[in-house]
Amino acid sequence: MKNSVDTIRLDKWLWFARFCKTRTQATKFCREGNIRVNRKSVAKPNHLLRPEDVLSFTLGKRILIIRVISVGTRRGPFSEAKNLYQDLSSPIKTMRNNINNSTGTRAAGSGRPTKRERRAIDQLNNPFK
Helix, strand or coil, rough: CCCCCCEEEEECCCCCCCCCCCCCHHHHHHHHCCEEECEEECCCCCEECCCEEEEEEEEECEEEEEECCCCCCCCCHHHHHHHHECCCCHHHHHHHHHCCCCCCEEEEEEEEHHHHHHHHHHHCCCCCC
16 A cells, blocks of 8 residues: 555644654544545545545534644654644634633632543543543
């Protein structure tokens, strides 16, 4: 199977662009069908991406709309990864105003969290677990 230089697997690109911490997480994320490529739902991690494709997916409580600029050649530092895409979604500030307590922190002096609260905090901090 020959891969063209201007295409890349969806799961690999999500990992290169640092939207997922591991390639396994990226594969699982794709298989769950949480991502759309050019407005079409994709459930296979081997879907080929090309420059100018538009991805839309939710990450935590944010809805991201991303345009692929480059397919990349390796998983480099964040400064390299941010050159792979253009973020078309709305600014973070307006979304943070609509979300209450999105950081998963508690008020000082409120005591230890209950088991239920702890699970909610863990879910906020690590949405792919």
